[in-house]
Amino acid sequence: MIYWRLSGFYWFYFAALGALVPYWSLYLKSVGFGPVAIGELMAIMMATRIVAPNLAGWLADHTGRRMAVVRCASFLAPVAFAGVLLGHGFGWLALVVALFSFFWNAALPQFEAITLNHLGPRVHRYSRVRLWGSIGFILSVSGLGFLFQRYAAGLLPLVVLALLFGIGVTSLLVPDGAAPPRKGAPRPLLEVLGRREVAALLVVCFLMQVSHGPYYAFFTLYLEDHGYRAGLIGLLWALGVLAEIGVFLVMHRLLPRFGARSLLLASLALAALRWLLIGAFPRHLLLIVFAQTLHAASFGVYHAVAIHLVHGLFTGRHQGRGQALYSSVSFGAGAALGSLASGYLWAGLGPSAAFYGAALVAGVAWLVAWRWIPAGGVPGA
Template identity: 60%
Template sequence: MPYARLSAFYLFHFGALGALVPFWGPYLLERGFAPVAIGVLMAILMGTKIVAPNLFGALADWRGERMPIVRLGALLALLGFAAVFWADGFWLMALTMAVWSFFWNGPLPLMEAVTFNHLGTRVSRYAQVRVWGSIGFILTVLVVGWWQQQAGSGVVPVAVLAMFIGILLSVLLVPDRPHAHQATQHLSLRQLLRRRELLLFLTACMLMQASHGAYYAFYSIFLESAGYREMSIGMLWALGVAIEVLVFLRMHRLLERFGARRLILASLALAALRWLMIGFFVEIVALQILAQTLHAASFGVFHAAAIHLTHQYFPGPTQGRGQALYNSLSFGVGGAIGSLISGMLWSSAGAGWTFSVAAGFAALGLAAAYWSRTPDTVEA
């Protein structure tokens, strides 16, 4: 298995996310964009995450090959992003961001499918490859944060461009790996989506990511309003991702011992607890530290278990579209719903109600996952 080459893709892909999430908004502000315009521009990133994975997945399943499409997407994302340095004005920047984010978000589900195909019977080892994405995120946040303090926000697009170059180089080195041919006849995607347990499973994934909307949008703002200093806020964010790394390293053991369904149920329950701790006990540092350690459950354990089941739910020629559905419904639709509702509640209802709604999303996801009766091993 090309472990190092697959890991390099995740390192650079999520390294780009680490350069974008904390720093892109301030960069746009310094470029002269108004806050409302920045909100719309950031929404474009979410919108392409809903559409692009499904189009890329459908194309890959139709052609029966993935890596040539991934490589083309990586190249076009790099070329599209280069236009950021010359994009002047809202509409040109919006077009530029729509292009490069479309080709950046589209190939990820295909790489997930290729990774699982390379793993073969060792699918529980997926987390040991994916962990390099978390490491890339941490390293990029630290390096770009330091670099920005030294040279200003103009370094942010340079850092993202460097990550995109890394993505292209890594996918050029990853060999394609088709799904294993089996004697049994696989169901079509339409037939698979008629299965009640699959629909409830995807609903649970969407609700889990919706519950993260308030956290990603307002956690730093909430901490700052409660008197936390910038360094403390950064350390809390880093703690969450660092614990996530440790969990990824042991995820195969957790899957073997507890099974994917139990891990998903536990993650949703702990996510609800996490949002309530943040919303009502922000002044208690020890509880905020504990809440951040639960990021390992609400994101790390849940994502690894969910993508493990997604790979089983969508076998054979439906792999690309299956991974795309998981990504677009959870991180795309779920993330958009969570961000929209938390944005509406934050000023009018306050942090307590906003994070209570986030906990409610996780609780609804727990109910959906429980009633889905999703097995640990899916029979296609």
């Protein structure tokens, strides 16, 4: 059944993400790196998303062999990541991270396009497939939290390597999805990008991921510095993604009822609130728990709406490049800048300042969405 094949890929992909994002900074700290170097290495991992998805999208759109591109990238990623086992110098790790993340980041946007093509007219049910990625993330992040409470973070590269190979194996089980039939000549890509709502959406996605920079790069270290044990930190990460799953289960009802624009505005406002709470009240466990439940909005609602809008705005042969642009602009450029800036803010003004800055950026994103994304001019809004 295609549902389980698609879900299996998401499970391994986000289980690997659940090992890397929360604990990569912990691993880097264990081998001697400070906050600025950690922020720079995290930024490299994000920055390859600027280039890799677009190259993969161009190749997939022009060859028509989208799944072959996904498989190639999925198997090259663990081969490159194995270099982590060979050295701990900054230059060496920067090279390894750049190569590994290039292939890793190339795969997902093309797989998103394949998933949407398999779903066909039931595209609003994307979240029911994607939720298995969230389940993989939860099991990974919570399990590793307790593991690193007892054993050294030096085990992380071996765990990540095993999960990356799992991505490659599951990619072999998924066929190419039939692209929707083209109606007339496709609009030039530059013409699509020139539309006000398209440009505004990409700016909003960029700013949203800039605001996530301190969270993805330093949330684990932030909690550790305030006395939280690794097991509890893992559970807090898992709680956020559990809330995300709850949203994914009902997004196929929320989108038709409330519209994409309203949901996007709500997710941006709640993201700003989340970063303020984390920055101001790190020692108040109940408030941190509440802030983690807001991941349902700051990622779950936001991502489902963004995927929905990108699929509607980039049609026909531009689907692969549309998903690639979304990934590059937001999870690439936005996340890279957010990680880099948060490292400097952490070192210069203190950890809380990084989260206050994130709240400010999310607020600016809300203003852009409110002003330039029209309720009636965006598919599904």
